[in-house]
Amino acid sequence: MAETAIAAGDTAHREATLRRRMLLALAAAVSVLAASLLVRDERTAFLLAVLAGVVALPPAWLALRPCLAAWRRRHLTEALDALVEADFAAAVITDGDGAVVCCNGVAREHFDIEPGQPMAQAMSSRLAGAGGLLRQLRRAAATHGMACQDIAGMRRPLRVAVRPLPVGDRFLWRFEEGRAFIDTGKDAASLPSFLLDAEGRRILETNAAFREMLAEPVMRLEQVLVDPPLRPGEVHVLRTRQGVMAMRLLPQPQPTGETRYHLVPGEPGPGAWTQFDLLPVPILKLTPRGRILVANRPARGLLGLEGVIGAELADLVEGLGRPVEEWLLDIAEGRGVTRPEVVRATRHEKEVYLQIAVRPMQDGGGQALLAVLSDATELKTLEAQFVQSQKMQAIGQLAGGVAHDFNNLLTAISGHCDLLLLRHDSSDPDYGDLMQISQNANRAASLVSQLLAFSRKQTLELRPLDLRDTLAEMTHLLNRLVGEKIRLTVRHDPDLGHIRADRRQLEQVVMNLVVNARDAMPEGGEIAIETEMCRLAEPLKRDRATVPAGNYVLVKVRDQGHGIEPEKISKIFEPFFTTKRTGEGTGLGLSTAYGIVKQSGGFIFADSVIGEGTCFSMYFPSCPAPALEASAPSRAPAAAPDGGSEPRPSSHGGGVVGGPSPATPEAAVILLVEDEAPVRAFAARALRLRGHSVLEADSAEAALEMLQDPSLRVDVFVTDVVMPGRDGPSWVAEALTLRPAARVIFVSGYSEDALTRQRSRIPNAAFLQKPFSLAELTAAVQEQLAMHAAEAGTTEENVTEAGVTETGNWEAAPARHGASSPA
Numbered sequence: 044m045a046e047t048a049i050a051a052g053d054t055a056h057r058e059a060t061l062r063r064r065m066l067l068a069l070a071a072a073v074s075v076l077a078a079s080l081l082v083r084d085e086r087t088a089f090l091l092a093v094l095a096g097v098v099a100l101p102p103a104w105l106a107l108r109p110c111l112a113a114w115r116r117r118h119l120t121e122a123l124d125a126l127v128e129a130d131f132a133a134a135v136i137t138d139g140d141g142a143v144v145c146c147n148g149v150a151r152e153h154f155d156i157e158p159g160q161p162m163a164q165a166m167s168s169r170l171a172g173a174g175g176l177l178r179q180l181r182r183a184a185a186t187h188g189m190a191c192q193d194i195a196g197m198r199r200p201l202r203v204a205v206r207p208l209p210v211g212d213r214f215l216w217r218f219e220e221g222r223a224f225i226d227t228g229k230d231a232a233s234l235p236s237f238l239l240d241a242e243g244r245r246i247l248e249t250n251a252a253f254r255e256m257l258a259e260p261v262m263r264l265e266q267v268l269v270d271p272p273l274r275p276g277e278v279h280v281l282r283t284r285q286g287v288m289a290m291r292l293l294p295q296p297q298p299t300g301e302t303r304y305h306l307v308p309g310e311p312g313p314g315a316w317t318q319f320d321l322l323p324v325p326i327l328k329l330t331p332r333g334r335i336l337v338a339n340r341p342a343r344g345l346l347g348l349e350g351v352i353g354a355e356l357a358d359l360v361e362g363l364g365r366p367v368e369e370w371l372l373d374i375a376e377g378r379g380v381t382r383p384e385v386v387r388a389t390r391h392e393k394e395v396y397l398q399i400a401v402r403p404m405q406d407g408g409g410q411a412l413l414a415v416l417s418d419a420t421e422l423k424t425l426e427a428q429f430v431q432s433q434k435m436q437a438i439g440q441l442a443g444g445v446a447h448d449f450n451n452l453l454t455a456i457s458g459h460c461d462l463l464l465l466r467h468d469s470s471d472p473d474y475g476d477l478m479q480i481s482q483n484a485n486r487a488a489s490l491v492s493q494l495l496a497f498s499r500k501q502t503l504e505l506r507p508l509d510l511r512d513t514l515a516e517m518t519h520l521l522n523r524l525v526g527e528k529i530r531l532t533v534r535h536d537p538d539l540g541h542i543r544a545d546r547r548q549l550e551q552v553v554m555n556l557v558v559n560a561r562d563a564m565p566e567g568g569e570i571a572i573e574t575e576m577c578r579l580a581e582p583l584k585r586d587r588a589t590v591p592a593g594n595y596v597l598v599k600v601r602d603q604g605h606g607i608e609p610e611k612i613s614k615i616f617e618p619f620f621t622t623k624r625t626g627e628g629t630g631l632g633l634s635t636a637y638g639i640v641k642q643s644g645g646f647i648f649a650d651s652v653i654g655e656g657t658c659f660s661m662y663f664p665s666c667p668a669p670a671l672e673a674s675a676p677s678r679a680p681a682a683a684p685d686g687g688s689e690p691r692p693s694s695h696g697g698g699v700v701g702g703p704s705p706a707t708p709e710a711a712v713i714l715l716v717e718d719e720a721p722v723r724a725f726a727a728r729a730l731r732l733r734g735h736s737v738l739e740a741d742s743a744e745a746a747l748e749m750l751q752d753p754s755l756r757v758d759v760f761v762t763d764v765v766m767p768g769r770d771g772p773s774w775v776a777e778a779l780t781l782r783p784a785a786r787v788i789f790v791s792g793y794s795e796d797a798l799t800r801q802r803s804r805i806p807n808a809a810f811l812q813k814p815f816s817l818a819e820l821t822a823a824v825q826e827q828l829a830m831h832a833a834e835a836g837t838t839e840e841n842v843t844e845a846g847v848t849e850t851g852n853w854e855a856a857p858a859r860h861g862a863s864s865p866a
Contacts, residue, residue, distance in 0.1 A: 191203070201220055258282070266282075334353065382400075454722045460481050510598065525557065548643075555633065556636060586648055590646050760786070760788065776805060789810050
């Protein structure tokens with residue numbers, strides 16, 4: 044292989060010239076020889092023959108010389124090949140450009156060197172800056188006849204030796220791995236030293252004493268110096284195994300351009316940071332543009348990166364709101380306010396926030412910045428929790444205000460719809476349109492109820508529940524919700540305890556989660572509901588919440604859907620946030636579930652893997668089983684997540700069936716006080732249809748003025764709670780001094796618990812949540828009249844509640860299930 048490479052170096056031009064000269068010489072020799080044959084004189088012929096031989100000798104030599112040279116090169120290259128192949132170390136022959144001509148098996152096996160590739164490329168995985176280093180060694184070998192250097196390789200120490208060959212422009216290289224050639228002899232007992240490249244940055248070789256002094260291998264000078272830049276002959280502070288140490292660096296220039304530095308103990312100068320690493324406070328020294336000059340051990344640990352020297356602070360932190368370089372320059376030049384800033388570290392796998400306080404300083408006659416760091420992660424977490432709670436409180440207040448105004452509108456819409464339904468039976472062409480209005484009013488009322496559930500402003504009736512019984516009763520409804528493509532499985536812990544919760548609201552939570560799981564699996568799959576007892580020996584911290592230690596009932600709702608993206612899963616409990624397409628969801632289902640679970644004293648978390656599914660986990664505190672459970676009263680099923688329950692058509696044609704309520708044979712006088720004209724018009728008309736006399740007032744002041752007439756009899760006050768001027772409870776308290784026997788019904792778009800304290804001062808008061816139906820209003824009035832009659836000692840028979848139509852026929856008024864409960 045060496046012979047082929049050497050023979051390929053002869054040029055075509057030299058071969059052509061040689062052939063021409065040989066032909067001319069042979070032609071001359073033949074001419075002289077022919078002349079000798081024609082001469083008759085023997086002596087003359089002999090002389091001509093000798094002359095022909097002399098003339099033919101140079102071309103013969105020219106013809107034989109390439110053969111001799113080729114033979115010599117062949118034998119020499121064969122000897123070199125044998126020598127290279129027999130070498131125990133990695134041996135390589137390169138040309139003058141550094142390309143590999145041949146190599147032995149050791150080089151191929153241990154260094155992956157192959158003929159034809161550049162030597163620098165082959166050694167790039169073993170030597171930092173291999174190209175420049177090998178060129179320097181090759182030039183030194185060409186000048187001095189040989190060059191040898193011990194190098195701290197990327198994997199192991201490496202000794203590199205090179206010498207020129209007598210065959211063309213060729214070089215023989217030898218590479219030896221191991222520590223023996225560095226750690227033996229006088230070098231092991233010498234002063235610590237290292238070889239620095241010509242640029243003064245990269246450490247090419249270290250001796251045993253220097254490596255013993257360091258805590259870890261180093262490749263760059265900035266990993267060693269605490270106080271760069273390098274000042275040859277002066278005292279520097281170095282990072283060592285025992286901490287920082289003051290050493291004087293004595294330079295020794297090398298023939299190849301590098302410099303060997305020997306380290307001797309020295310006294311630190313006034314600006315040396317000898318005790319820097321011992322400080323318990325994370326500190327950085329920066330250039331005015333943010334390059335890190337010095338970082339002590341706590342700072343390196345806080346930044347999550349050991350080799351931060353020379354790095355840019357802008358690459359390590361983010362979230363300042365402006366360029367880091369600009370901020371630091373303002374401080375260095377005295378333009379900026381030097382207050383601490385909070386930023387986020389970028390090199391951490393987990394979220395870490397840093398508070399950085401920066402001050403300008405003078406260092407060795409130059410300008411620098413001193414930065415003091417502190418871990419602000421816990422502070423930032425508390426701040427995020429506070430902001431989240433403030434946001435939830437603001438949304439809750441907004442929900443309460445929206446509920447009041449929106450429920451007034453819904454009361455008027457649904458109430459007048461009820462009045463129209465009294466005059467249209469199921470055969471009427473307009474009946475379907477009226478039912479659509481009624482059903483969508485129910486859905487709107489359900490949305491308001493969900494808002495109030497999220498803001499935790501609804502009243503929950505907490506009682507001990509066995510989830511096994513609750514889920515068993517829901518199974519049929521849930522199977523109808525999920526459809527035929529999805530399989531629903533329910534598994535219980537046999538030792539499951541009880542929890543305290545509102546049964547109807549808990550059913551709403553489970554249905555919301557099951558419906559979301561169904562929507563995440565359009566192609567079908569399995570939804571699993573699992574319950575188990577969970578004992579937390581210590582508090583559980585996750586998602587910025589802490590679950591106290593104790594016994595819990597854990598409920599999991601798991602699906603096999605497409606999953607939720609990590610950047611979205613932290614927002615799924617926020618109101619109006621949805622991962623569904625526009626028009627497919629309101630964004631209130633999970634926020635409602637969150638509000639109900641939190642109001643029940645529990646915790647809810649979500650885990651999701653893209654392509655595998657989502658699991659919602661709810662922790663409810665376990666409670667003792669009740670000593671004696673009363674039979675549960677009959678109740679309406681929970682409203683479906685997409686709206687309230689639909690009104691049930693009556694069995695006798697028109698109208699809608701309402702619940703039974705007592706009727707009174709006598710007409711009553713009712714004072715209706717409502718500032719919203721549409722609501723007042725509907726309520727007055729509904730009560731008059733029931734046969735009552737209705738007095739209307741649009742404010743509390745107008746109602747009190749009417750009551751000044753002593754001859755006016757009033758049996759029931761029906762009043763709004765929140766009105767301009769005086770509110771409902773205040774004017775009723777004054778009116779009862781004039782009419783102490785009157786009964787009171789408060790109506791409001793707010794939830795009942797907002798009125799609890801005020802209502803406690805009003806005797807014989809009832810509450811009716813807006814939006815209410817015609818049947819609910821008349822039933823509430825009938826109930827108050829019946830209680831009044833019972834107190835008066837009269838007995839009144841209970842009859843089925845009926846509403847009279849405008850033509851004189853009694854029919855039931857439509858009830859709105861799901862919208863009437865306090866939301």
